[in-house]
Amino acid sequence: MIRQRGVALITAMLIMALITTLTFSLEWDNSLDLRRTYVSMYREEAIQAALGAESWVLTILRQDAEDSSTDHLGEIWASELPVLPLGGPGDSIQGEIYGEIEDLQGRFNINNLVDAKGEVDQSALEQFQRLLIALGLDPRFAGIAADWVDADENAGFPDGAEDAIYTGFAPPYRSPNQIISSTSELAALDGMDKATLDVLLPHIAALPGRTSVNVNTASGPVLQSLDADMTLADVEGLLSQRGESGFTDIQNTFSALVKPEVLNQLAETSDYFRLKVIVRVDTVRVTFYSVLERSAQGDVTPILRSLGAT
Ligand SMILES: [Ca+2]
Ligand SMILES: [Ca+2]
Structure with missing residues (x-):
């Protein structure tokens, strides 16, 4: 009899303990639900x-x-x-x-890397290489990015990567082979890492179609990328000349610094x-x-x- 009562007592205590846990857990869920509602509101x-x-x-x-x-x-x-x-x-x-x-348009437009036919634009490719160098980054990413957006499946030489590389990754993926709408896509480039991307992202854009560079707002490294012979002193001179109100005559200012085909692509509007x-x-x-x-x-x-x- 005593033994049975003992079992009944233990059972009752267990049930009490279970109910308490259940109540506590319900209250916890309720407060989480409430919090979730506030957060989404x-x-x-x-x-x-x-x-x-x-x-x-x-x-x-x-x-x-x-x-x-x-x-x-x-x-x-x-x-x-x-x-x-x-x-x-x-x-x-x-x-x-x-x-x-x-x-x-003060940034380098990644989609300038290809022309209307989806073929690599050599002059833009070289400009992107110079931008990477100006930022202290590996210029190989220019060719790899060009392959990402160009229409064909032929890896550029010496720097390139197409689906032959990307489909071998785990998990595998494919290059879009067309212009991109977000520069964050470059995180998927062969060999790209976060440190490189963090330095690069403030200087690049992915705009719908080809665009000119607005030299009135371009960053120092973007100005330096306009020509292979552009020195840091040239860039400093340009930045102090433009001040806050921009260049008064971009043709006059840049004709001695960049090649004629680059001069055509400079703008003072956006x-x-x-x-x-x-x-x-x-x-x-x-x-x-x-x-x-x-x-x-x-x-x-x-x-x-x-x-x-x-
Ligand atoms: Ca391609
Ligand atoms: Ca304006």
């Missing part, structure tokens, strides 16, 4: 705020096209957007939004910009990117939006 609010900033930026770029005939770093769009608080003093949710606009917005709502942070295309008539349209890490 805040994330949605952050994206809406970023879209609001984007439409504001469209009007800035539209207005810029009306007000000026060139694009340079002294213009309103080039200044960092002010940090704006989200939510008033009494609101329980606090956050802020800030961002910047960058001229993508059609492509990238907006980066960082929004914080409570503990949720969202980084929003939008590539903006401005037409000859001054209309501005978002052509590629993405969310990324800060």
Whole structure:
């Protein structure tokens, strides 16, 4: 009898313990659910705020096209957007939004590596090699990137990589053999590593079709890539000459520094910009990117939006 009662007691204690664990676990799940709901709500609010900033930026770029005939770093769009608080003093949710606009034509356009027929453009290939060297990176990546976007399946020589290489990787993949819409694709290039990509990415863009370089906004290494004989002193001279308001006469300034076929591809205006917005709502942070295309008539349209890490 005593023995049986003992068993009953132990069973009761076990059931109690189980119920307690179950309750605790339910409460934990509930609080996780609640947290998940808040996070997805805040994330949605952050994206809406970023879209609001984007439409504001469209009007800035539209207005810029009306007000000026060139694009340079002294213009309103080039200044960092002010940090704006989200939510008033009494609101329980606090956050802020800030961002910047960058001229993508101040960068080397990866899609310039091929012509309209999808064949490698030798002069762009050499320019990309010079950019890699100016950045202290391996110039072999120029030929490997050219193979990535060129239409054929013949690996370039001496530097190249086509599907014969990529299909041997684990997991295997194929090169697109066409122009790309995101420079992050270059992470897949044969031999590419994060350290190289981190140095390269701020100086390259992937724009729809071939574009000219806006020398008013180009980085030092991009200016240096314009000619094999361009020295660091030349680049420093150019940067100090252009100051914040850009070059007054690019033909005159560059004709002695670059070859005539490169001179033809230089510009002092831009059609492509990238907006980066960082929004914080409570503990949720969202980084929003939008590539903006401005037409000859001054209309501005978002052509590629993405969310990324800060
Ligand atoms: Ca302008
Ligand atoms: Ca190819």
